[in-house]
Amino acid sequence: MTVTGGSLGREGAERQELTVVKIAHLAGVSPPTVSRVINGKTGVALSTRQRVEAVLREHGYRRRESSPSIAILELVFHALESLWALEIIRGVEQVAREQGLAVVLTEMQGRLTPGKAWTEQVLARRPTGVIAVFSELTVQQQSQLATRSIPLVVLDPTGEPLHETPSVGATNWSGGMAATRHLLDLGHRRVAMLGGPVQWPCCRARLDGYRAAMDAAGVPVDPDLVRVSTLYVEGGLHDGGELLRLPDPPTAIFCANDLQAFGVYEAARRAGVRIPADLSVVGFDDLPFTRWAGPPMTTVRQPLVQMGATAARLILSLANGEPSDQHRVELATTLVVRESTAPPSQV
Amino acid sequence: MTVTGGSLGREGAERQELTVVKIAHLAGVSPPTVSRVINGKTGVALSTRQRVEAVLREHGYRRRESSPSIAILELVFHALESLWALEIIRGVEQVAREQGLAVVLTEMQGRLTPGKAWTEQVLARRPTGVIAVFSELTVQQQSQLATRSIPLVVLDPTGEPLHETPSVGATNWSGGMAATRHLLDLGHRRVAMLGGPVQWPCCRARLDGYRAAMDAAGVPVDPDLVRVSTLYVEGGLHDGGELLRLPDPPTAIFCANDLQAFGVYEAARRAGVRIPADLSVVGFDDLPFTRWAGPPMTTVRQPLVQMGATAARLILSLANGEPSDQHRVELATTLVVRESTAPPSQV
Numbered sequence: 001m002t003v004t005g006g007s008l009g010r011e012g013a014e015r016q017e018l019t020v021v022k023i024a025h026l027a028g029v030s031p032p033t034v035s036r037v038i039n040g041k042t043g044v045a046l047s048t049r050q051r052v053e054a055v056l057r058e059h060g061y062r063r064r065e066s067s068p069s070i071a072i073l074e075l076v077f078h079a080l081e082s083l084w085a086l087e088i089i090r091g092v093e094q095v096a097r098e099q100g101l102a103v104v105l106t107e108m109q110g111r112l113t114p115g116k117a118w119t120e121q122v123l124a125r126r127p128t129g130v131i132a133v134f135s136e137l138t139v140q141q142q143s144q145l146a147t148r149s150i151p152l153v154v155l156d157p158t159g160e161p162l163h164e165t166p167s168v169g170a171t172n173w174s175g176g177m178a179a180t181r182h183l184l185d186l187g188h189r190r191v192a193m194l195g196g197p198v199q200w201p202c203c204r205a206r207l208d209g210y211r212a213a214m215d216a217a218g219v220p221v222d223p224d225l226v227r228v229s230t231l232y233v234e235g236g237l238h239d240g241g242e243l244l245r246l247p248d249p250p251t252a253i254f255c256a257n258d259l260q261a262f263g264v265y266e267a268a269r270r271a272g273v274r275i276p277a278d279l280s281v282v283g284f285d286d287l288p289f290t291r292w293a294g295p296p297m298t299t300v301r302q303p304l305v306q307m308g309a310t311a312a313r314l315i316l317s318l319a320n321g322e323p324s325d326q327h328r329v330e331l332a333t334t335l336v337v338r339e340s341t342a343p344p345s346q347v
Numbered sequence: 348m349t350v351t352g353g354s355l356g357r358e359g360a361e362r363q364e365l366t367v368v369k370i371a372h373l374a375g376v377s378p379p380t381v382s383r384v385i386n387g388k389t390g391v392a393l394s395t396r397q398r399v400e401a402v403l404r405e406h407g408y409r410r411r412e413s414s415p416s417i418a419i420l421e422l423v424f425h426a427l428e429s430l431w432a433l434e435i436i437r438g439v440e441q442v443a444r445e446q447g448l449a450v451v452l453t454e455m456q457g458r459l460t461p462g463k464a465w466t467e468q469v470l471a472r473r474p475t476g477v478i479a480v481f482s483e484l485t486v487q488q489q490s491q492l493a494t495r496s497i498p499l500v501v502l503d504p505t506g507e508p509l510h511e512t513p514s515v516g517a518t519n520w521s522g523g524m525a526a527t528r529h530l531l532d533l534g535h536r537r538v539a540m541l542g543g544p545v546q547w548p549c550c551r552a553r554l555d556g557y558r559a560a561m562d563a564a565g566v567p568v569d570p571d572l573v574r575v576s577t578l579y580v581e582g583g584l585h586d587g588g589e590l591l592r593l594p595d596p597p598t599a600i601f602c603a604n605d606l607q608a609f610g611v612y613e614a615a616r617r618a619g620v621r622i623p624a625d626l627s628v629v630g631f632d633d634l635p636f637t638r639w640a641g642p643p644m645t646t647v648r649q650p651l652v653q654m655g656a657t658a659a660r661l662i663l664s665l666a667n668g669e670p671s672d673q674h675r676v677e678l679a680t681t682l683v684v685r686e687s688t689a690p691p692s693q694v
Contacts, residue, residue: 289636293641
């Protein structure tokens with residue numbers, strides 16, 4: 001009986017076999033069925049698979065070390081729609097290349113949770129680790145990886161990850177605070193915030209940073225000036241347009257990301273509002289194109305390449321069994337002041 | 348003796364063994380050494396490896412079909428620096444996902460030819476195929492893939508690929524022609540071209556399209572107005588600035604890509620030249636950000652997502668042994684007119 005294919009040594013295969021036999025006994029299935037489940041093969045009925053998975057979980061099964069012929073790092077994105085993604089890919093790829101790992105890239109086309117097909121493919125590929133960007137793996141998916149000793153690192157998680165899942169992000173709260181304080185220091189008082197979906201921790205933190213800066217300056221937050229929008233240009237265009245049409249419009253808008261800020265640029269252009277003479281705009285991310293916008297955009301820089309590299313290094317140290325003392329790494333954000341912000345015009 | 352690892356069936360292994368023994372005899376080495384070379388393993392002296400490679404090439408060796416446990420599509424980029432790359436990745440990834448292939452991404456950090464380490468890793472991964480974007484594989488690398496029956500498709504080749512290497516691109520010449528004709532139709536006569544490195548066929552074709560449109564309109568090309576620059580913002584900033592400082596500057600600049608055009612935007616801003624009132628600018632690619640530039644950019648659209656998808660489909664049909672009647676696929680470019688072009692101001 002082959003348990004995990006040809007890459008296991010003889011001794012490893014024998015030790016493995018005992019465990020598989022025991023699991024099979026506990027789950028009331030045949031050993032080959034257990035092997036199929038462990039190795040992510042198809043052809044096992046859902047109920048059987050679930051029974052085996054339950055036993056694996058219950059007994060804390062961990063597949064023993066083996067060396068697959070291809071060392072793979074899985075990188076999964078909810079969407080590949082912006083330079084934001086490309087910067088992260090570059091960071092992951094740099095570290096992977098140094099370590100001789102192949103980066104396998106998956107896009108979920110906007111879905112936040114990967115489907116069953118993805119899970120099966122990943123288990124079959126037996127990667128060194130999985131980096132999930134802006135995605136949410138189900139508890140079952142997380143446990144399927146854990147029972148195969150495949151480490152998981154989440155980058156900018158969209159939900160609350162299981163307590164033990166390590167994650168990498170940036171100091172979103174501090175970034176939101178710095179952006180808002182910059183606008184307040186310029187003399188703005190009608191400061192609006194275009195937030196992203198607040199159920200996502202990174203967006204919530206940026207909004208909280210905005211509120212904290214306003215509170216610290218003793219400037220009341222006008223509820224009319226706080227909007228939640230999608231993190232795309234279209235969201236900024238729509239909600240930015242609404243803000244500009246208010247009877248008492250804001251003199252400054254802080255956006256949860258650069259794409260939204262580009263949308264606000266377009267809304268301002270359509271409304272005949274000049275940036276920065278009539279309206280100051282701050283973005284978040286510092287995508288490479290922001291400096292070539294008209295006018296060059298003031299924004300909060302996230303070190304995206306370093307975030308990707310950090311996630312990859314975290315995977316490697318987890319895969320090497322090194323104890324991790326940090327389960328949440330936050331890299332520093334920095335405010336980059338360009339030409340989309342200025343003191344409010346005197347009315 | 349294990350020839351290719353555990354994934355070959357018994358019958359396949361036996362047939363393979365005979366061939367390997369014969370090659371070993373011809374090359375004067377042991378069969379395991381031949382296996383190591385075929386499977387991209389290390390630990391074979393360079394001179395031995397070269398001798399074995401020569402026999403493989405000479406006898407038209409093709410590794411027999413086997414089914415590696417992981418179906419991989421290799422995607423290699425010279426650099427991951429722009430949304431240009433991300434669009435191509437998305438196209439490749441879409442097709443790969445539909446077909447259950449894992450996309451392994453490699454960046455060469457600006458080098459055009461992958462190194463030896465890359466070749467060895469790829470041979471060891473035994474991919475379904477390789478897509479090389481804006482890269483140049485050596486004749487030896489191409490032949491190493493061919494002897495392993497690994498199809499290669501080149502996207503926007505930077506050099507003249509071996510005659511039989513299929514390639515995918517866009518109608519660069521027609522795009523250059525359309526952009527230039529648009530400027531001529533608006534009434535411009537001092538039309539400059541910021542070209543990319545002309546040894547790259549895609550850049551040469553865009554420049555030739557520019558010249559063809561000028562010739563067709565009976566407008567002589569002023570050699571001072573034709574520049575060759577890097578395909579980055581910095582190139583457009585530098586050479587665009589020089590063009591604007593000429594005693595008789597151009598009233599319109601057609602750039603070989605959008606990044607250059609962003610550089611020209613910045614050069615114009617620094618020189619106090621208004622777009623489009625004083626200067627018309629046309630880019631090439633239609634990256635997602637061009638529509639949010641100040642002003643929104645007129646550009647030639649390349650269907651980058653479709654180009655990636657086409658390359659991936661071509662790999663799949665080659666891997667399936669389907670005869671390919673097309674060795675060069677060119678997808679259509681289209682001119683997208685926005686607000687960076689206008690008739691020249693009357694002086």
